[in-house]
Amino acid sequence: MPVDASAFYPADPKAAAHALNPLAATMEGSRILGIAYQVSAMQAEGQEVCNLTVGDFDPSSFNAPVALRARIAELTLAGHTNYPPADGVPVLRQAIADFYAERLGVRFPMASVVVGSGARPPLYAALRCLLAPGDVYLYALPSWNNNYYTHLNGAKAVTVPTRAEDGFMPTAADLRPHLPQARVLHLNSPLNPCGTVIQADVLAEICQDIVAENRRREGTGQKPLFLIYDMVYWLLTYGDATHADPVALVPEIAPHVIYIDAISKWLAATGLRVGWGVVPAYLQPKFKALIGHMGSWAPRPEQMATAWLLRETRVLDGFLDELRGDVRARLELIHRSFSRMTDEGLPVEAIEPQGAIYLSIRVNLIGRSLPDGTPITTNEQIRNYLLTESRVAVVPFQAFGLEDETGWFRMSVGAVALDELSDALDRLEVAVRKLL
Ligand SMILES: Cc1ncc(COP(=O)(O)O)c(C=O)c1O
Structure with a gap:
């Protein structure tokens, strides 16, 4: 007994x-x-x-693409069952960099990519790496889970309510008064919960404000302002709606943008747990260390199969x-x-x-x-x-x-x-x- x-x-x-x-x-x-x-x-x-x-x-x-599921099964049976590198297998990191170059029109180095078990670990790592207790975390309402992330980091949330006529997306004018105090601004498009996208001109204006704010901070000792751009639904847009990209719109923002992405939603693969951050390469080693300490990497077969699918344009599209x-x-x-x-x-x-x-x-x-x-x-x-x-x-x-x-x-x-x-x-x- x-x-x-x-x-x-x-x-x-x-x-x-x-x-x-x-x-x-x-x-x-x-x-x-x-x-x-x-x-x-x-x-x-x-x-x-x-x-x-x-x-x-x-x-x-x-369901997730059948070719992806079959590949994962094959790779598992073939014995790819050991630890992957903490920031992801190189074939996937390179495939993500190439995928963004092709589909977003922005070239990031492979050294910018950090893979995790879904979007959450890189998102959590971003906040953990940037926010100190009491730092201002700025985001618009409604928003997904940011209240919990604020709490977990002991940060101070500054929230901006939005309006139905703007698709519940913030405007540059909504955010502008709060930028001088903020450490991180979080934007999510397409937006959970609203199913709306940020307009390119609105995003461009916000990015220009961030660039200007960071210029103002230079030499003052104040830490820079970062944009976390959560785009886990970016390949799911409808009708005339298109996905807008911060660096494509305002390249000078590149040192201060963190992209959060995953196959969870646009491959209907929430349970497979493959996501990533694309972060300025000079910060990536700390993200890697944190993901490594948490052990929140994606399984090796899932990573390798995703790398394969990102290059199979016909199957993917x-x-x-x-x-x-x-x-x-x-x-x-x-x-x-x-x-x-x-x-x-x-x-x-x-x-x-x-x-x-x-x-x-x-x-x-x-x-x-x-x-x-x-x-x-x-x-x-x-x-x-x-x-x-x-x-x-x-x-x-x-x-x-x-x-x-x-x-x-x-x-x-x-x-x-x-x-x-x-x-x-x-x-x-x-x-x-x-x-x-
Ligand atoms: C906006 C947004 N970001 C991130 C995530 C987390 O994605 P994952 O399941 O890949 O961790 C979700 C999940 O619902 C989400 O809606």
Whole structure:
């Protein structure tokens, strides 16, 4: 009979806070996952829920390229099972540099590339390497996970609210007053949660401001301002929307830009864990050291297979065309349905799909009443109502730091089939009409 270790664990709910350091004791898990658990509990009871919450793909609707999966299996069987270099296998680092030269029109040296297990380790490494406790971390709201990264680094968040008419992207004028104090500015395009892209002229203006700010700091002893440009969805854009690149627009920003990227989203490969940072080469050794200390590199077969696929233009573009088409069909379905409801006078709206796997939708039931007569004052009430009444699960912008109770939500379409989505939108409309 094995010893039951759990019999010795403390029962006191405060034991964890007592045992942990203050940073860990106050650390929070993702709010989005909290909603996802509620959905799972309903599903476990046998309820059919249309889950538009998680920024992931359901492999029954979307899967990573079959050629990539086959290659990973082959490489694993061939015995590529030892440690990779902490900053990635050279064939992948070179393939990424060449891929950017070809598709972004910017040539980075291989020495700039640092590979990790997905986008998160290089993103965390960037913040860990740049931010000291109390440093200002500047980002726009809504944004994905920056609140947690601020906390983990003991940084001071300075946040800038954005507006629906700007696609919830910040403008240069929004950011300008905060640049002199900031150490790092974070931008994400296409944007999680909104599914919108930053316009090239807006990005260019922001980059010019950063270059000017760094000129001002020269010789003052003040550390430079960096831009972290998170572009994990950059190959998923739709219609007229295009991806804008900071260095292509304003080359002088190159010493102060960190790109964050991964195959997670644009190859529908969230579980394969291959991501990277492209960072100024003079900083890369510290990123490498940190990724090495955490052991958060990507597995060797995944890295080698990704290196191969990045050079297989025909296979890659064929896959991307299909993925974009399938994701866009879902986003367009929601957008069309919401546009019709808007035209019919319902208090809803949606922003046209531009990128990523998300759509910003507004279900503005604030000021109305729930069926039991309770006045609706919060997005959380609307979210809960839509979930229980129409079995449609969405994430309020509060989970991305935007606290306005204005009825804005993220819909994520990676885990939903088209017919299921169509039925869900019908149910949602019935639920909204019920409260008018
Ligand atoms: C904007 C953004 N950056 C980074 C990531 C993390 O990507 P990965 O799963 O490769 O760590 C996500 C995941 O949802 C994301 O939305």
